[in-house]
Structures are given as structure tokens and as C-alpha cells.
Amino acid sequence: xxxxxxxxxxxxxxxxxxxxxxxxxxxxxxxxxxxxxxxxxxxxxxxxxxxxxxxxxxxxxxxxxxxxxxxxxxxxxxxxxxxxxxxxxxxxxxxxxxxxxxxxxxxxxxxxxxxxxxxxxxxxxxxxxxxxxxxxxxxxxxxxxxxxxxxxxxxxxxxxxxxxxxxxxxxxxxxxxxxxxxxxxxxxxxxxxxxxxx
Amino acid sequence: xxxxxxxxxxxxxxxxxxxxxxxxxxxxxxxxxxxxxxxxxxxxxxxxxxxxxxxxxxxxxxxxxxxxxxxxxxxxxxxxxxxxxxxxxxxxxxxxxxxx
Numbered sequence: 001x002x003x004x005x006x007x008x009x010x011x012x013x014x015x016x017x018x019x020x021x022x023x024x025x026x027x028x029x030x031x032x033x034x035x036x037x038x039x040x041x042x043x044x045x046x047x048x049x050x051x052x053x054x055x056x057x058x059x060x061x062x063x064x065x066x067x068x069x070x071x072x073x074x075x076x077x078x079x080x081x082x083x084x085x086x087x088x089x090x091x092x093x094x095x096x097x098x099x100x101x102x103x104x105x106x107x108x109x110x111x112x113x114x115x116x117x118x119x120x121x122x123x124x125x126x127x128x129x130x131x132x133x134x135x136x137x138x139x140x141x142x143x144x145x146x147x148x149x150x151x152x153x154x155x156x157x158x159x160x161x162x163x164x165x166x167x168x169x170x171x172x173x174x175x176x177x178x179x180x181x182x183x184x185x186x187x188x189x190x191x192x193x194x195x196x197x198x
Numbered sequence: 199x200x201x202x203x204x205x206x207x208x209x210x211x212x213x214x215x216x217x218x219x220x221x222x223x224x225x226x227x228x229x230x231x232x233x234x235x236x237x238x239x240x241x242x243x244x245x246x247x248x249x250x251x252x253x254x255x256x257x258x259x260x261x262x263x264x265x266x267x268x269x270x271x272x273x274x275x276x277x278x279x280x281x282x283x284x285x286x287x288x289x290x291x292x293x294x295x296x297x298x
């Protein structure tokens with residue numbers, strides 16, 4: 001506490017962190033309280049942006065910026081999917097599409113008690129003092145391109161496999177279904193169902 | 199602020215996400231619950247990094263979590279699209295079997 005009084009910058013950091021933390025949790029709760037699908041998506045985006053800015057406060061500048069940018073884009077895509085799947089004007093029709101709320105609330109509260117209890121009771125031990133600029137883009141870049149290169153090499157095929165699997169799952173009939181492996185084959189008569197003999 | 203404070207906030211985000219993932223009927227809303235849970239995980243990992251071992255290399259784990267989050271969303275949307283096409287629904291209650 002003395003630290004906070006003598007160091008105004010640290011006080012600003014603490015206040016900013018708590019404000020962002022409160023915003024993240026409240027926006028997270030609103031995701032499951034609001035009826036409008038469009039508002040729900042914006043609430044989740046707000047929660048992510050708050051966490052991203054909180055990361056910037058705890059000296060993770062690069063990851064914080066990546067989180068904010070990526071999540072804003074992700075929620076924009078999510079909004080399109082929500083409106084597509086809900087099949088109605090999502091801002092005008094209140095609805096309750098939930099089930100088993102009471103058991104879920106019990107599980108969620110129990111999980112919070114266990115996790116928060118563990119966080120408060122475990123005697124955490126610092127391994128090192130903060131390094132100025134350790135959360136910068138150049139520090140992450142050097143880590144990724146140096147000692148942690150193997151991690152990035154593992155993540156790359158994972159992302160590529162996801163791209164392929166996502167397209168395979170989501171596409172109905174692909175070029176292969178229509179034309180088969182014979183490139184000289186005449187195009188399928190599309191109004192008919194199936195392909196390659198189906 | 200302290201590690202305990204960061205972890206309590208992360209626990210709150212995780213628990214709210216868990217509640218949503220368990221209660222929601224629409225597949226995309228279930229995914230929103232999962233995303234909120236991962237949001238808590240990101241904050242917790244950041245707290246661990248900053249307060250326990252603030253070395254630059256520790257942030258790589260956070261990059262992996264964010265990548266996993268992207269993968270989860272992409273595959274979730276693909277499965278939701280497939281489900282909508284094959285079963286004509288977007289509700290988890292009506293998707294009790296995976297056979298097409």
C-alpha cells in the first residue's frame with residue numbers, strides 16, 4: 001500500500017487494471033444475460049478488449065495488442081455467424097435459449113470457489129524480478145525465433161491442418177465431388193444431387 | 199495489484215464462461231462460453247508470466263493459447279455449418295448424434 005502512495009504511476013496501473021477487470025467480467029456476464037445476438041457479440045468483444053488492455057497494463061504490450069486486434073476481428077466474424085444461424089432479426093426478438101440453468105450455476109460457482117480459493121491459498125513464489133521491456137514485441141520475437149522456435153514450428157502445421165479441416169467440414173460439394181480425379185471428365189450436371197457416381 | 203487478484207479475476211471469467219457453455223442451447227452461444235473460458239485462461243497465464251517468471255520466453259505459452267483459441271473458433275464454425283446443413287439445426291439438444 002505504501003508503494004501505491006509513493007508511486008503514482010503504479011497507482012494508475014492498479015486502478016486501470018481493476019477497472020478493466022470489472023469491465024471484462026461484467027461484459028462476460030452480459031453475454032449470457034442479453035437477448036439480442038448482436039449485443040451479445042459486442043459484449044464478448046468488450047470483454048476481450050478489456051482483457052487485452054489489462055495485458056498491456058501488466059507489461060504484455062505485444063500480446064495485449066494482438067489480443068485486442070484479433071478478438072475484434074473474431075467477434076465481427078462471430079456476429080455474421082450469429083445472424084446467419086439464428087435466422088431472424090437478432091436485435092428485435094427477445095428469447096431464452098438456455099437449459100439446466102440451476103445445475104450449471106452450481107457448477108460455475110463451485111468452479112469459481114475452487115479456482116479463487118486455490119489462487120488465494122497457494123503460496124506463490126517469484127522466480128525472477130520483472131525485466132523492463134520483457135513484454136515488448138522485440139522480446140517476444142527474439143523468444144519465438146530463438147529458443148522457442150520449435151513451438152512456432154509446431155503451431156504452424158496445426159493452423160494449416162485447421163484451415164484444411166475447416167474447409168472440408170464446411171464445404172458441401174467440392175470440385176473433387178463434382179469432377180472426380182479425372183481432369184478430362186465433363187463437369188457434373190449440378191442440379192442433380194451427389195457427385196462422382198453418387 | 200497482485201497475482202492473487204489477477205487469478206481471482208481470471209477465475210471469475212472462466213466460471214462465467216463455464217456457466218454459459220453449460221446452459222446455452224445454440225452451438226454458437228456455447229462457443230461464446232468456451233471463448234470466455236479461454237479469455238480467463240489468457241489472463242491467468244499473463245498473471246503467472248508477470249508475477250512468477252517474467253522472462254520474455256514465457257510469453258510463448260500465451261501465443262499458443264491464443265492460437266488454440268483461433269483454432270477452436272474456426273473448427274467450431276465449421277462444425278456448426280456442417281450441423282446446420284446435415285440436420286437443419288443450430289441447437290445442441292437436436293444434435294445428439296454425429297452420424298449424418
